[in-house]
Amino acid sequence: MAENEIAPLYIGGEAIAQLCAFVENRYSGQCVIVVADSHTYIAAGEAVLQALRNAGISTQVITLPASGLRADESSLSRVLTRSPVESSVFIAVGSGTITDITRYVSYRLGVRFIAFPTAASVDGYASKGSPLVIDGIKRTYFAQPPEAIFADREVLAVAPPELTAAGFGDLLGKTTSIADWRLGTLVRDELFDEGIAMRVTAAVDRCLSVIDSIAQRDPKGLLTLFGSLTETGLCMIGFGDSQPASGSEHHVSHVWEMLTIKNQQSSQTALHGAQVGIATAFSARIYEKLRALNVTDVEKLFYNRLPLSRQNQEREIKMLFGDIGNIIVNEHKEYLELTDEQQLGIADRVIKCWPEIQKIATSVPRAESITRFLEAVGSPTDPYVLGMRPSDVDAGIRGGHYLRNRFTVAKLAHMMGILVDQ
Ligand SMILES: [Zn+2]
Incomplete structure (x- = not known):
């Protein structure tokens, strides 16, 4: 498959089950890192983690504080330093910021990532660039598109209205x-x-x-x-x-x-x-x-x-x-x-x-x-x-x-x- 291809792009009900089946099929026996913030962990991260564990998949979770969260040096280093060396794939459970942080760190670690968006809040889920604020300047850094996107109808529906x-x-x-x-x-x-x-x-x-x-x-x-x-x-x-x-x-x-x-x-x-x-x-x-x-x-x-x-x-x-x-x-x-x-x-x-x-x-x-x-x-x-x-x-x-x-x-x-x- 071409590196830039996103497949599947799943938008509908039961997206967690679809995600699990995909991960089981492709990353069986490997360690999966779930990245979320304190809000999106409650909204969907916990359920994703539980479903993966129930399917016998080895997981680790990295949760960032939602308050004041930015795709900046501090967030990138937090995810990077908590990522186990043997990680095989990342799953970003969150909105644009969590996705951009995960996109960039996974890219620099040389592994793919899967997006599990929790709100219809940005156009950037499918993007291959990560807008990051480095030294106070916002630029889009080259990274990678997600390997797959799983968007759940029910999760999107209960996202904060402002998102x-x-x-x-x-x-x-x-x-x-x-x-x-x-x-x-x-x-x-x-x-x-x-x-x-x-x-x-x-x-x-x-x-x-x-x-x-x-x-x-x-x-x-x-x-x-x-x-x-x-x-x-x-x-x-x-x-x-x-x-x-x-x-x-x-x-x-x-x-x-x-x-x-x-x-x-x-x-x-x-x-x-x-x-x-x-x-x-x-x-x-x-x-x-x-x-x-x-x-x-x-x-x-x-x-x-x-x-x-x-x-x-x-x-x-x-x-x-x-x-x-x-x-x-x-x-x-x-x-x-x-x-x-x-x-x-x-x-x-x-x-x-x-x-x-x-x-x-x-x-x-x-x-x-x-x-x-x-x-x-x-x-x-x-x-x-x-x-x-x-x-x-x-x-x-x-x-x-x-x-x-x-x-x-x-x-x-x-x-x-x-x-x-x-
Ligand atoms: Zn935009």
Whole structure:
């Protein structure tokens, strides 16, 4: 079987029994490590462990404290140091954080892992990358996809409602990530795959068509949400990078998360999907601004704004990000080092492609609709309810585009001088 293949991808009832049968068949006589946090252990970990033991499988459990849990150096070393040398396979019983920690540690130990998700909260279960916070910076580290995924209908249905709402926010983010991907391809010749883009859009549409059922935490709606999130994760694997499911909205959320950690405002960072959902409305608002511009407006905006000075941009990065600013400057060289001619070349391309850019902008729901969708499933819509300082909220909005070397709608708006309302 190819290393990146996830089989089985089981979503339904009796998932623990399915998991046991799989492990018995493949890892009989070997030691299986179950990783959970103190909440997910109660939600499903204990039952998984018991079922494996009843089946005569040798197990060890590693439980991390749920409070303040992050995929960072401390969690990675906790799992690593408690892992027996003879481990054969890991089972991650938890939401995104536990899965990412387990994905990375198992990969570095050279063994596979199986995901047993406890909430439809993120798209990352199927991913092969682990977003980790190392030295205060969030980056996605290469790891491996799970060997198999077993998602249990009953477990998903009793997940904390805010986790499901966050999963919906993460999924809604695909409306702007797909548009950003198309934009980057059009203007900067970034790699693209139409088939994968269509699969992501179809996954979003499937969820929006059952939004009431998701809002009511009906098992059918939750399975659709989980299946759609997983599908977008598989799309990232299929493409080999995160563009299909992560654009400007994710960059904003990454800034918010990094600054919350840096400022140590709270031990618990807001949920990834909750941040992404709010940031999606922000990106959708930029697309709305683009829709209102004709090509003459665009020419004028570029004329007034370009070329951007490297010095000013570096100053802005350091002002927005404080002591992690230097790292961001270093990693954003591709854009910071654009010559005046290269910047004007991008502007020319945008002007030439304006009708197509308008078409992309029209494919994005209005910010107001994004907010309405979020409200319908009980996801937050105001960044301040996530406990952030106004300066951090602002840093995400102004500085998200500095985080990756990708041409997103936020980068375009930055180059046009319309990123924030003047
Ligand atoms: Zn995400």
